[in-house]
Amino acid sequence: xxxxxxxxxxxxTPNGQLSYSILHHFPNPYxxxxxxxxxxxxxxxxxxxxxxVLNPQKQExxxxxxxxxxxxxxxxNALTSNTDVNITVKENLWKAPPRINxxxxxxxxxxxxxxxxxxxxxxxxxxxxxxxxLSRFPFIIDQNGTIYVTEPLDREEKELYSFFATAKDEEGKxxxxxxxxxxxxxxxxxxxPVCKNVLTIFEVQENEGLGSNIGTLHATDMDKExxxxxxxxxxxxxxxxxxxxxxxxxxxQEAGTFQLSSSSLYKGxxxxxxxxxxxxxKVFTTLCDxxxxxxxxxxxxxxFEKSDYGNWTIPENTPIxxxxxxxxxxxxxxxxxxxxQIIYQIEEGDQNKIFIIETDPKTNRGFxxxxxxxxxxxxxxxxxxxxxxxxxxxxxxxQYNSSSVAYFRVTVTDVNEAPVFSRNTxxxxxxxxxxxxxxxxxxxxxxxxxxxxxxxxxxxxRNWLRIDTSSGEIYIAAPLDWEEERAYIVQxxxxxxxxxxxxxxxxxxxxxxxxxxxxxxxxxxxxxxxCHPLHGGERAEIVATDDDEQMYAPEFTFxxxxxxxxxxxxxxxxxxxxxxxxxxxxxxxxxxxxxxxxIINDNGKPPLERNVNLQVKICxxxxxxxxxxxxxxxxxxxxxxxAVGILLGIVIFIGLVVGGVFLHMKNKxxxxxxxxVVDPAELRELAS
Numbered sequence: 001x002x003x004x005x006x007x008x009x010x011x012x013t014p015n016g017q018l019s020y021s022i023l024h025h026f027p028n029p030y031x032x033x034x035x036x037x038x039x040x041x042x043x044x045x046x047x048x049x050x051x052x053v054l055n056p057q058k059q060e061x062x063x064x065x066x067x068x069x070x071x072x073x074x075x076x077n078a079l080t081s082n083t084d085v086n087i088t089v090k091e092n093l094w095k096a097p098p099r100i101n102x103x104x105x106x107x108x109x110x111x112x113x114x115x116x117x118x119x120x121x122x123x124x125x126x127x128x129x130x131x132x133x134l135s136r137f138p139f140i141i142d143q144n145g146t147i148y149v150t151e152p153l154d155r156e157e158k159e160l161y162s163f164f165a166t167a168k169d170e171e172g173k174x175x176x177x178x179x180x181x182x183x184x185x186x187x188x189x190x191x192x193p194v195c196k197n198v199l200t201i202f203e204v205q206e207n208e209g210l211g212s213n214i215g216t217l218h219a220t221d222m223d224k225e226x227x228x229x230x231x232x233x234x235x236x237x238x239x240x241x242x243x244x245x246x247x248x249x250x251x252x253q254e255a256g257t258f259q260l261s262s263s264s265l266y267k268g269x270x271x272x273x274x275x276x277x278x279x280x281x282k283v284f285t286t287l288c289d290x291x292x293x294x295x296x297x298x299x300x301x302x303x304f305e306k307s308d309y310g311n312w313t314i315p316e317n318t319p320i321x322x323x324x325x326x327x328x329x330x331x332x333x334x335x336x337x338x339x340x341q342i343i344y345q346i347e348e349g350d351q352n353k354i355f356i357i358e359t360d361p362k363t364n365r366g367f368x369x370x371x372x373x374x375x376x377x378x379x380x381x382x383x384x385x386x387x388x389x390x391x392x393x394x395x396x397x398x399q400y401n402s403s404s405v406a407y408f409r410v411t412v413t414d415v416n417e418a419p420v421f422s423r424n425t426x427x428x429x430x431x432x433x434x435x436x437x438x439x440x441x442x443x444x445x446x447x448x449x450x451x452x453x454x455x456x457x458x459x460x461x462r463n464w465l466r467i468d469t470s471s472g473e474i475y476i477a478a479p480l481d482w483e484e485e486r487a488y489i490v491q492x493x494x495x496x497x498x499x500x501x502x503x504x505x506x507x508x509x510x511x512x513x514x515x516x517x518x519x520x521x522x523x524x525x526x527x528x529x530x531c532h533p534l535h536g537g538e539r540a541e542i543v544a545t546d547d548d549e550q551m552y553a554p555e556f557t558f559x560x561x562x563x564x565x566x567x568x569x570x571x572x573x574x575x576x577x578x579x580x581x582x583x584x585x586x587x588x589x590x591x592x593x594x595x596x597x598x599i600i601n602d603n604g605k606p607p608l609e610r611n612v613n614l615q616v617k618i619c620x621x622x623x624x625x626x627x628x629x630x631x632x633x634x635x636x637x638x639x640x641x642x643a644v645g646i647l648l649g650i651v652i653f654i655g656l657v658v659g660g661v662f663l664h665m666k667n668k669x670x671x672x673x674x675x676x677v678v679d680p681a682e683l684r685e686l687a688s
Contacts, residue, residue, distance in 0.1 A: 003042040005068040005081060019073030023065040023082070035064060035087070039073065042066075044085065054089050062087045093118040094167065096179040103186045104155040111140065111148035117165045117179055118145050124167040124175060131162045139183070141165060147181065155185040156222050187224035192284030193232050194220050200290045202258060203337075206265045207297045207395060214258040217251070217288060219279045231281060232256070238276035243269060249292065251277060258292070267294045267334075298339035299395045300332040302364075302388035302404050309408035316376040317415045325368040327357070327406060329388040338392030342366070347405075348385040355410075357386065368408075376414040377448050383409050419445040419453055419494040421506040426492070428474075431513045432482040440465070443472045445494035445504060458491035458505070465490060465510070474508065482514040483547050514549035516604025520556050521545060522612055523578075531621035534587035539573075540616075542580045544600050553577055554602065561597025561611065570596055582614065591618050 009015035020042045022035060034050030037043065044064070046054060064085040071078040097115040106112070117126065126141045139161070141147045147165065164178035195217075202215035223229035234256040239246060250261045256279075275290040305328045314324055333339035344357035344366040356371035366386075388404045421443065428441045445453055455472045457465060462485065466477040472494070480488075488510040495503035523545040530538050544556045558572045558580040569589070573581045582596070596614040601607055619627040 001044050001085070003037075003044065003066050003068075003083060003085060005042070005083075007070050009070065014071050014074075017070065017072040019069050021067050021069075021073070023067045025062050025064040027059060027062070029059050034062070037066065042068075044087075056089045056091050060089050062089070090120070093120050094176050094179065097181065099182045099184055101184050101186050102149060102153060104153050104188055105190055106152050110152070111150045113146050114139075114149050114183070115181070116144070116146045117141075117167070117181075119167040119175060124169070125172075127166050127168065128181075129164040129166060129178060131164065137163075139163065139181075149183070153185045155187045155224065156191065159185050159224075161185070187227060187229050189223055189229040189281060189283045191222040191229075193279040193281055193286040194222075195279065195286060195288035196220065198289065200288065202290070202292045203295050204260070204265065204292055205297050205392075206267045206294050207263075208260055208265065209263050210260055212260045214249070214260065214292060217256040217258070217277055217279075217290060219256065219286070219288060221281055223281070229281065229283075232279055233281075235278045235280075236275055237278045237287070240274045241270060248273070249275065258290070265294050267296050270294060295337050296334035296339055297395050298333055298390055298392040299398050300339070301394065301398065301400050302329040302331045302342045302390065304329045304388060304403065304406040307402070307406050309406060311409045311411065313411045313413060314370075314374070315413050315415050316374040317417075318370050318374055320370050320373065322370050323367045324355075324370065324410070325408060327366040327368065327386065327408075329364065329366070329404065329406075331364065331390065333390075336361075339390055340364075341391055342388050343391060345387050345389065346384055347387045349383045352379075354379075354382070355384065374412050375448070376412045380412050380414075381410065382412075383407075414449065416496075416498075416502060417448040418502040419447045419496060419504045421445045421492075421494065421504055424506055426506060426508045427511070428508065429511045429513060430476070430480065431515050432480040433515045433517060434476055434480065436476050436478060438476045440474045440476060440510065441508075443467075443474065443492050443506060443508065445472070445506075447494075447496055449496075451496040451498050453494045454497050456493045456495070458493055460490045462488070464488060467492065480512050482512045482549060483518065485512060487511050516548050516602065516606065516608060518547040519608035519610035520554075520600045520602045521547075521610055522600075527615045527617070528582060529617040529619055529627040530584060530589075531625060531627070532589075532591045532618050534584055534589060534618070536587050537583075539581040539583040541575070542572075542582055542598070542614075544578055544580075546602055546604075548602075548604060556603075557601045559599045559601075561599050563597055566596060572598075582616070589618050591620065593617050 003020065005018055005020075007016045007018055011017070019039045020037050021039060022033065022037050022044075025033070025035060030049065030053060032049050034046060034054060036045055036047040044066075064087060065082060066085055067080055067082050069078040069080045094117070097117065100114050102114060124145075126143060126145050128137075128139055128141050128147070130137055138149055138151045138153060139147060140150055145165070145167075161183040163181050165181055166178045167175045169175055196219060200215075200217055204212070204214045208214075217234060219232055221230040221232055233253050234251045235253065236247075236249060236251050239248060244264045244266070245262060248260070248262055248264065250259050251257065252259070256277075271294055273292045273294075275292065277288045277290055279286045279288055309325060309327060312325055318324070327344065329342050329344075331340040331342060341361065342359055342364040344359060346355060346357065352372065354370070354372045354374065355368055357366045357368050359366055366388075384407065386406045386408070387400070388406075389400060394400070422445065426441060426443055430438070430440060443455070445455075447453055454469050455467050456469065457467050457474075462478070464476065464478050464480055465474055465488075467474050472492070474492075490508050490510070492506045492508050493503050494506075495501055521544065523543040528540040530540065542558065544558070546554055546556075555577040558574065560566050560570060560572055569585055571583050571585055573583065575581060594616040596616055598612045598614050599609060600612065601609045617627060622628050
């Protein structure tokens with residue numbers, strides 16, 4: 001609310017400027033002020049403390065003593081007036097309702113009222129805001145703040161809805177923060193059990209004992225998990241055939257696991273059973289089909305067609321995966337079952353798993369393949385023992401014997417192999433000033449056959465290296481230069497000293513480290529100029545650089561050399577590590593060239609120095625501050641008039657030559673025409 005006071009003094013003067021304050025309020029349950037007032041507008045509101053603790057249950061009514069002063073309240077002589085303000089604390093009605101629970105798939109007429117929100121004063125406009133964008137939003141709110149659900153909800157489609165209710169004034173501004181509304185859709189048992197598979201198939205051996213687990217039937221229910229609505233129970237309702245007895249199988253009611261109720265399975269009598277299983281959630285019932293195949297017991301062992309597959313010779317470069325031998329064993333148990341499937345394993349003679357045997361599932365034929373690289377030098381021969389077994393365990397009364405074992409021998413022949421380097425890539429580091437003849441590193445290769453090797457270098461384009469052909473030691477052969485090559489890459493070749501001369505190549509990368517072997521130099525032209533006459537304060541920038549590697553920002557020092565009047569006429573001032581200014585010390589310098597000795601030092605180890613003669617011109621300048629240099633007259637060179645005369649003479653000479661040529665060609669054509677005319681007397685003489 002607002003309080004308002006008037007003053008008959010001129011409001012444009014301090015006498016009419018008013019200031020409001022709260023003197024105190026009654027009661028004061030917290031011994032702290034709970035309200036505040038704007039000293040200019042008289043607007044009364046709760047302060048931070050009042051916002052947190054005001055509660056109509058503890059204290060409903062307050063009386064505030066409000067004081068107004070003129071002179072803007074800044075003077076002890078200000079005139080004052082007081083008024084009482086009665087404030088009643090009411091309960092805040094703008095509260096979020098508790099979570100709303102709605103049963104899914106309601107059959108009641110819609111819309112259905114589910115909750116209500118209320119603003120503290122009448123006349124508010126209510127709206128709903130979605131937290132997430134839904135293709136169909138099934139809630140509305142009326143102007144009384146009542147929220148409705150407009151259609152039946154499906155928990156399996158969406159279980160939780162979260163949105164906001166807002167209250168706005170007539171201008172569409174929110175009166176307070178939006179209230180969160182949470183709707184939880186409660187599950188009902190409205191979904192039947194579903195069999196995971198149209199037909200579930202199990203296998204059981206005919207010698208399985210009473211109580212043996214056969215398998216578990218899986219079914220699902222879309223109702224809420226871990227509730228009674230999704231609790232499933234299983235029951236066998238039919239067994240076909242009923243041989244040798246009915247109820248030959250039992251199923252765990254809650255888990256759906258099948259067990260044998262009798263050890264009366266005989267494949268020769270019945271090879272499979274069909275069962276109907278009822279799955280129920282107490283409201284809905286589903287029938288699932290189950291087929292149980294009775295398989296033959298594993299009472300036959302695999303038998304090799306022959307026990308010795310002889311000797312086999314293969315070269316050591318035989319590729320991995322190549323078949324070197326086929327073996328065959330047979331099993332008299334039921335085909336295509338775990339009792340008749342054969343697994344071949346090398347029992348002895350191959351501790352490094354050089355060979356592997358793969359089985360064709362249709363024929364039980366075994367294919368012996370190379371599994372790892374052969375090495376004649378490591379193992380030139382193998383005596384192998386192979387055993388054939390089944391994945392299904394044998395019955396207790398049957399054991400594998402020598403009929404399931406076979407032998408063969410593999411001889412590996414030597415193949416001349418290329419040398420092998422100890423590493424494919426060698427990396428070295430040297431400083432560029434390392435002396436010629438320094439050993440860089442030693443590369444080594446090994447020939448599998450033990451042949452002697454010869455080492456050579458390739459791509460040594462700068463001839464910086466040499467290699468000992470026998471030992472593989474690599475030396476510096478010429479001075480290195482970091483500025484020319486920072487990573488020098490060459491190829492090292494090891495070649496057998498035999499007729500076949502097989503070779504291998506490795507790569508050597510030599511990283512060259514920089515040393516301080518380049519003195520600093522000027523980065524720009526060493527010609528400078530100043531405009532005459534000098535006025536004082538002129539300076540020209542000098543920039544230095546260094547061709548050596550700069551690990552950090554370079555630091556150069558600039559100084560003037562010795563010379564007549566150099567240091568009394570010029571001075572150097574540092575800008576930073578690479579820049580400096582050259583300045584004349586006085587303004588009475590003549591208009592001419594000056595040669596100034598400059599010394600530049602770097603901070604390398606050891607430090608290097610360069611002496612430079614700076615050419616400085618004191619000259620008259622154009623308006624754009626460019627040095628104006630008059631053209632000098634040199635004796636012996638033609639003047640402008642002489643140059644024009646010479647050019648004119650050349651043009652006249654060329655004209656005379658061209659005219660003479662033209663006249664000569666014209667006279668020649670006339671002569672030829674005259675020679676072609678025949679005398680009439682000659683014609684008559686020819687005719688006779």
